[in-house]
Amino acid sequence: MELINKLNWRYAAKAMNRQVVPQAKIDNIIEAISLAPTSSGLQPFEVFVVTNQAIKDQIKPVAWNQSVVSDCSHLLVFAAWDHYTEDRINMMFDLVNEVRGMKNEGWESYRQMLLKSYPLRDPEINFNHAAKQAYIAFSQAIVAAAFEEVDATPMEGFKASAVDEILDLRAKGLRSCVLLPLGYRDAENDWLVNLKKVRKSRADLITEVD
Numbered sequence: 001m002e003l004i005n006k007l008n009w010r011y012a013a014k015a016m017n018r019q020v021v022p023q024a025k026i027d028n029i030i031e032a033i034s035l036a037p038t039s040s041g042l043q044p045f046e047v048f049v050v051t052n053q054a055i056k057d058q059i060k061p062v063a064w065n066q067s068v069v070s071d072c073s074h075l076l077v078f079a080a081w082d083h084y085t086e087d088r089i090n091m092m093f094d095l096v097n098e099v100r101g102m103k104n105e106g107w108e109s110y111r112q113m114l115l116k117s118y119p120l121r122d123p124e125i126n127f128n129h130a131a132k133q134a135y136i137a138f139s140q141a142i143v144a145a146a147f148e149e150v151d152a153t154p155m156e157g158f159k160a161s162a163v164d165e166i167l168d169l170r171a172k173g174l175r176s177c178v179l180l181p182l183g184y185r186d187a188e189n190d191w192l193v194n195l196k197k198v199r200k201s202r203a204d205l206i207t208e209v210d
Contacts, residue, residue: 003147010146011197012153013068015190016183021073025148029182032144036137040114042092044084044130045137046174048167050075058166063158063179072153072181077167078138079174080130084118131177138178145182155179 026049033047050056051074060069069075081088093111097103118126138154145152156178163169163176187193199205 003143006146006149007143008197009149010142010152011192013151013181013183013185013190014066014153014192015186016068016071016073016151016153016181017186018071019073019184021150021182021184025150026074026182028148029141029144029150032140033137036140038133038136039129040092040110041096042084042089042133043137044081044088045134045177046079046172047137048077048079050077050167055166059158059163059179062162062166063155066153066155066157068153068181068183069155069179071186072183074182076141076180076182077163077176078134078178078180079164079167079169079172079176080127080134082127082130082170082173082175083123084114084121084126084130085173086115086119089114089118127175131175134177138180141180145180150182151185153181155181 030047030049034043038044050059053070056070056072056075059075060066063069089111093107096107142152142154158176158179160176163179164174167176169176185193
């Protein structure tokens with residue numbers, strides 16, 4: 001019930017007040033991102049935590065001049081792998097073996113299956129697949145932010161190629177896919193803050209198949 005109350009509290013803030021979010025809260029949100037499930041456990045994305053004001057100011061014009069980009073405390077940029085490569089796949093499978101201290105025959109067979117298929121696919125297909133995994137973590141970050149009572153504004157309204165250039169993502173084999181400004185609402189200047197949350201009814205949203 002506490003989580004539901006926090007989710008009812010949250011909304012996509014349209015104005016933030018530049019107040020700095022405590023690092024402990026940011027760390028918890030980042031940990032929630034890390035714990036998000038991903039296909040084959042590959043975590044095919046990285047998250048850039050931007051606090052540099054000059055960089056935030058650079059990104060704002062390519063994000064429809066939305067003030068939350070420059071007025072947030074921390075701007076999270078979710079950047080997906082541009083392709084699944086043998087090195088990237090092996091890196092994660094090797095990490096699993098290292099952490100678990102063992103090799104599993106089924107797990108190694110699964111590795112070989114991915115190696116024989118993923119790197120051969122069209123890079124755009126692979127990027128879209130990786131971006132979907134980033135969105136799972138993105139959604140978890142929104143929930144974690146609500147739990148911490150930190151405002152979060154999901155944003156797809158930005159020119160990805162420009163953000164890629166500002167953060168030099170393409171050189172890292174990454175492409176930006178979604179932004180999440182974190183901060184605190186500026187209630188006096190946010191037209192959305194007092195409007196009632198509107199969602200479909202359960203009957204219109206959920207179909208029970210029993």
